[in-house]
Amino acid sequence: MxxxxxxxxxxxxxxxxxxxxxxxxxxxxxxxxxxxxxxxxxxxxxxxxxxxxxxxxxxxxxxxxxxxxxxxxxxxxxxxxxxxxxQPYYNIKLKKGTGYPYIKITNERDPKLELTGDVKKDGAYYFGPYPNVYAAQETIHFLQKVYPLRRCNEFQGRPCLYYHMGQCLGACWRTVPEEEYAAQIAKIRSFLDGNTGRVKQELTRKMENAAKKLEFERAAELRDQLHYIEVTVEKQKIISTDRTQRDVFNFYMDKGWISIQIFFIRQARLMKRESRLFPIATTAEEEFETFILQFYDRKNNVKPKEILVPSGLDNDVLEQVLEVPVRTPQRGEKRALMELAAKNAKIKLDEKFRLLELDNRTTVGAQNEIFAALGLAPGHVIEAFDHSHIQGTNPVSAMVQFVDGRPEKTNYRKYKLAEAENEHSADEVANTYEVIRRRYSRLLKEHAAMPDLILMDGGEIQMNAVKDVLENELNLAIPVAGMVKNDKHKTARLLYGDFDAPIDLDPKSQGFYLLERIQEEVHRFAITFHRQLRNKNSLASRLETIQGVGPKTRSKLLRKFKTMNGIKAASMEDLQAAGVSKAVAQAIKLSL
Structure with a gap:
């Protein structure tokens, strides 16, 4: 309402x-x-x-x-x-960059071939995307041997090594006519568009001539180039009778999820396929149209000569925005491609639902078991804390967050804590007060959502400290439970409420396994942070034993070289360049 x-x-x-x-x-x-x-x-x-x-x-x-x-x-x-x-929460959002490489013929007076993942509107010719970097690199190496452009850094007064190898037209020592470049580029583009017959004929002729002249090394090289075309360029089945570069989009929707398939048709072959799965908040057609626009706008994908989409979309508007023909095929091989994309979209979504069902048992279902054992309504977010120290020195605390039974690592937090007054002991209660106060007072200031449950890797004393801060200082009502370990330091039970009756979970249940994962994860995170801090302080202490190295010099060295090994490996010149005098640099080298 x-x-x-x-x-x-x-x-x-x-x-x-x-x-x-x-x-x-x-x-x-x-x-x-x-x-x-x-x-x-x-x-x-x-x-x-x-x-x-x-x-x-x-x-x-x-x-x-x-x-x-x-x-x-x-x-x-x-x-x-x-x-x-x-960046609204409920919209489909695509990250910039496909992660797939393109072959680029640069738009310069002396053009060259290069590999790039960053597509720009610079007048260059881009071909791709390629399935992987290796395939694109091999294609460039092949083209540089067969149809060379420029491989040098332009004019340098003498022919470069690549010119002598026949892989550069010679911009390094002469003015290459633009017509010569244009002829090579036309051949390269024709080859990349799938027209391999011409280059195969040319290579075969050259190989036979080399063999007649007894130039067997040259003939073998040409044979290898022919083999490359056969096993790399022509190994895929031709799925189109024309050579039009086209992208094929189709989708399948079920249970509030949309599964999208994109086929990249290049050289009359299926060069690459992408799959995307999203829960959606409006009609499938509306989300699908938005996805296509973002796909070309945000991801810098090269627009093909034609885009194929299913019926039900506003093809005219898509065509106006993308400035590429957008068509819905009705029959023939294009229609078969659309049906293949739709079939693959359905398979991907069915697979997703099966995995979700299996995954939910160990994530959402396991988390619900924990809430049910505590007598709480189901929740989404659990935050767990653990402290780490050695005899009270370098005390730290760590927090991990699990959302619907999965670790949300971007929301993990580390805390340096105040040193205990007695250097040989740690004040666990004071540490708990400090970290809980810092964590949840900050969430209050930021008007951020609170967790549904807080887990402490400790007993009754720590839990009372948490409750004291939450209820009496911050006026928050967040459930708090303690993760209790047995004498073998393994997760055993939960403390909750009045602590009179510890809550036991079935040790074979998914809820118990999730509790173990949370306790192990927060302990690992705290120990790792403490170790990093201790190593850093140990490094700083060792540096300060060197005569002439004070806090300022130590800071300079740490900023510049990061680690002790970095400082050890630095030369005298490197140390002096970091702002250290020659005498102190010599002392550092001798000491380390």
Missing amino acids: ASEHIEHKLALLPDEPGCYQMKNINGKIIYVGKAKNLKNRVRSYFKSSHDGKTARLVAEIADFDYIVTSSDKEAFLLEITLIQKW
Whole structure:
């Protein structure tokens, strides 16, 4: 049921194309969408029943805003711009860069072939994407031998080594006519577009001539180049009768998830395939259109000569925005490609659901077991803490976060703690007070979400300290439980509530295994941090025993060389370049 405020705004929506932005209670944009008719599209969120990701989105909407555009094309473009700017939680977001290499013929007076993953609008010719870096490198090496351009750093007054090897046209010592480059580039482009017959004939002729002249090494090299074409360029089955570079997009949707397949057709072959899976918050067609636009806008993919999509999309607007023909094939080999992409999309999604079902037993299901054992309603976020020290020195604390039973490593945190007053003992209670106060006072200041459960790697005393900070200082009501170990230092049970009756989990249950993983992970994280800190302090202490090395010099050395091995390996000149005098540099070299 929409609020009165939203009801009033819905009544004012225009029958125009545009973009809408859904906001949560904090005013943060959580979803951006486009619409041919803003009134109909936005009202559908609040006047229809939903499930899955859409239901979660609607439950969070506290307000919305919209921008009217003059055309559907403008709405498409504006949507992509707003998604890039706000990175809304419920939108599909693509990272920049495909991770796949392209072969590039540079746009220069003396062009050259190079490998790149960064596609720019610089007038150069890009071919790809290639399945892997090795395949692209091998193709470049082949082309440099058969159709050389420039391999040197341009004019240097004398022929370079590559010129003598026949792999450079000689920009190093002469002015190469542009017509000569143009002829080579035409041959390279023809080869990359799949026309291998001409180059095979030429190589065969040269190989036979070399053999007649008894130039067997040259003949063997040419034979290897022919073999490369046969096993690398022509090994894939031809799946298209024409040579048009095209990308094929199709999708399959089920249970609130969309599975997308992209086929890259190059040289009349399936050069590369990509698969993507996302939970979506609106119609499959709308999300699919947005995905295609982001695919070419954010990922710097080279646009092909043609894009094939399934029916149900706004091909005309996509074509206007992408400036590439966007077609829906009705018959023939293109239609067969579309059906193949759809089949693969369904297979990928079915596989995802099977894996989710299996994974949920050890993640979400296991986490729910822990909450149920504590008598708590199911939650999503668990945060666990552990301390580490040696006789009170270099005390640290570490926090790990598990979301739906999986470690969320980007949210792990490390804390340096105040030294204990007695250098031979550690004040566990003081450490607990400090880290809990720092962690949750910060979340309060940032208006961030709190965890559903806090786990302490300790007993009743630490748990009381946590409760004291949360309830009496911060006014927070977060459940706190203690992870108790047995005499073999293995996870055994949970402490919760009044501590009178420790809670035992079935040691063969997934909930018990998850508890073990959390306890081991937080202990590992704390120990690793403490070891790093101790090693750093040990290095600093060792440096300070050297005459002439004070705190400032130590800081210079650590900033420059990072480790003791780095300082050891540094030459006298390197040490002096770091701001150390010659006498002190000599003392350091002698001491280390």
